[in-house]
Amino acid sequence: MADPSNEKLDTVTGFKTTGHEWDGIAELNQPLPRWWLWIFYACILFSVGYWIVYPAWPLVFSATNGVIGWNSRTAVDEAIAQLQADRGPMVDKLSKTEIAAIKDDPELLDFTRAYGSIAFKENCAPCHGAGGGGAKGYPNLIDDDWLWGGSIDNIAHTIAYGVRNANSDSRYSEMPAFGRDGILTGAQIRDVTQYVRSLSGLPVPHGSDLEAGAKIFADNCASCHGDDARGDQEIGAPNLTDAIWLYGSATPDVVATITNARNSSMPAWSERLDPTTLKALTFYVHNLGGGE
């Protein structure tokens, strides 16, 4: 411990030392720099002002509220109200304009594109890809092949209520798990797999019994996928003749699809997003390339 009686005057600087000494090296006892001290005092003064203006001190039954009555909840409400006011005229216009008419108003068109694209990146890109190109199990939204229909109304409905979820207006249908539930045998599944693959011109292994496959298809699959296998958008049954595969076209992929069925689902976005955002998204998706 420093002993004040050990304090010496440093001959070079003229300051006292603390009395510590290590191998002849002593520690100067200098006062705090002036600039530092003044900033320190200024901070103390500032904090007094802060206590008065903002909520701060705990009292017995509540805390001081501060003279301006600031509160994080009202503050964020105000910030959002301000944002809505800034966007207001355009959002208003968008909510009142038919989707088909958006493109007639260049300013609204720009706004809707930007609005839709941001909402798409945040909510849809994780499944449908940043550009809407899709991935295995998540449909491509750019092409003109639609599971549930590519008209504005159909797209709007799919986005708002989703597919195979708990929402009562959700799109719904269920392909049976033909293998898992024992409706078809392994051999039958292999036959119908090759038949289905042949429909879009894929090469099938030698010796595949396409005729048997066609029969199995007519008996088990045509009710949903159609006699011509061109699908049915009413129940989201994909067109199997168009060489566009949601779950892959390789034999093991198709066997897995028929054995277990996929029945993938998409959330109902009306539960998370407001009607104007849904509208912008519908417009955005419809305009990605495949809208009807």
Added chain:
Amino acid sequence: MSAWAKHQILETNAILLMIGALIVISIGGIVEIVPLFYLKNTIETVDGVRPYTPLELAGRNIYVREGCYNCHSQMVRPLRDEVERYGHYSLAAESMYDRPFQWGSKRTGPDLARVGGKYSDTWHLDHLNDPRSVIPASIMPSYRWLAETELDITYLDEDLMVQKALGVPYTDEMIENAKRDAVIQGTLDPVEADDLLARYPNANIRDFTGTVTASGRLTEADALIAYLQSLGTAIDFNLYDDNANIR
């Protein structure tokens, strides 16, 4: 003795300095912490918030075990940009049964406080198995073993007991049924589902990974997805009044 010299007493005496520092820091702590005990917006109870179901709790344990909180926060702050992106800001009531809370302090990935219902179970499974299969540029690690590892529910009831000791209102009935409830929630046994729903309203009951029905066993991924799908879904914000409990 001048004031300066008095200060020297503190500066030159380690014990005194420590006591002094402790007093100053305590004042800071009291000022910051004590008001939370009586601020309405930190102690309000909100309709819909309930303790985690046993399966969700098991998922939460995996979340903690895997250190997901190192990259993900669970706290939508009351700031415009966050509310715009994630949805309603988090309420204190939403973490009232979190022991310990998972607010986190680092966002390498997005906030997860409102992720429940945002994606499908399949997506979560794909994403946990290989994030790059759905988000090509993702830097999140793969957690492939979760879907391969059977969920260990041996100590699930004791887990509820620990939570209860920490103040979560699990009843004896809940603790007694913990293991069965986990199995029911993960495998969709409609006969028993009513009991579970009476204990834990609005619980999602289904085969989260789509493999339980066939394999007859719950995996860690089932529990984790059940937990993720429950996050931020408890409160109906159409009914909640932001301004009711401001102070």
